Amino acid sequence: MTTTRTPIEISRKTGKVAVLADLHHDSYKKIGRGPFESHGLDNSLPWAELDALIIAGDLANAPFTNWPTAFAYLRCFVDPSRTIIFPGNHDYYAEYLNADDELEKLAIAAGGHFAQQREVRHGDDRYICTTLWTDLALLGDVQIAMNVAHQHMNDYAQISKLLAVDPLSRSELLGRPQRVAITPEDILALHKAQRRWLEDQLAKPHWAPNGRNFVITHHGPHPDAASQIDGLTPAFHPDLTPLLDRCRIHGWYFGHSHRRLAAQIGSTAVRNVSVGFPYEKHSPEELPPEELCLVPLPGASG
Ligand SMILES: [Fe+2]
Secondary structure (H helix, E strand, O other), rough: OOOOOOOOOEEEOOOOEEEEEOOOHHHHHHOOOOHHOOHHHHHHOOHHEEEEEEEEEOOOOOOOHHHHHHHHHHHHHOOOOHHEEOOOOOOOOHOEOOHHHHHHHHHHOOEEEEEEOEEEOOOOEEEEEOOOOOOOOOOOOOOHHHHHHHHHHHHHHHHHEOOOOOOHOOOOOOOEEEEEOHHHHHHHHHHHHHHHHHHHHOOOOOOOOOOOEEEOEEEEEOOOOOOOOOOHHHOOOOHHHHHHHHHOOEEEEEEEOOOOOOOOOEEEEEEEOOOOOOOOOOOOOOOOOOHOOOOOOOOOOO
16 A cells, blocks of 8 residues: 655754664664664764664564564664654564555654655755665566575565455455465565655655755665675665666665665765674675764765
8 A cells, every 4th residue: 555655854953864774673682782782883873963863674573563662772862753764674574565554653653753655854855765675677687586586585484465355255254354475576566666656756856956865765776885796686776777867866875785885876875874683794895884874964075
């Protein structure tokens, strides 16, 4: 179900916005730690000065169990009224792909904002947010990429979809909608819908004459921010080069691969702002998240 969500307005005080992804709070909780302390982010980010913290997906698996605890953790750093989230693939784990309206209720119950297919306005900046998913076309053969993804991605075992219920069959199903596993075709269809929405948003004129456009997604927009490319990379990165070429996008923040890389694609600074799992190994080419996650103030370089 597609819901049209009105823009989120965040008041501009300091102008500082941080974008982080892939906190996987439930994984840290299991070992008695927190994602920010584990990576020194508790001390390296200006939490008290942030106008907004945007979480670009993968806050926690099994959100109906784990999001409330994760939001309670975030509250220690940023007021919920300044916390904005949309789901990554893991936020649908143990749940279903068309659960956005229920996830929105969880975010609102915690005092936060839900930004799936939604614009965030802050000063003269607009942040266009969506999970994005992927077309699985990065290496040219979609069918091969679908097969690899289906075999290796936990998404297809962990995420379900709810099929519409025929009212005449409700009694046979004991009043419960039918729940089945998602397929790569479901992901491709969702990507097409979210990509179309994203393109439509970017085609709209900015309300501010010198306003900046930022895009925040869970999946990556370009292979240059993917590092080593293999058969699974299409499950993480569509190639949105035409969109990047066509639109004036100042920055694009994402996560998903947990590879904390920076790339310059034309005029767009692309940043992977993943925190990642506990004890996850990172390659020497990667940067610390605190160097990637702060949105440059207007007029600043970087
Ligand atoms: Fe993740």
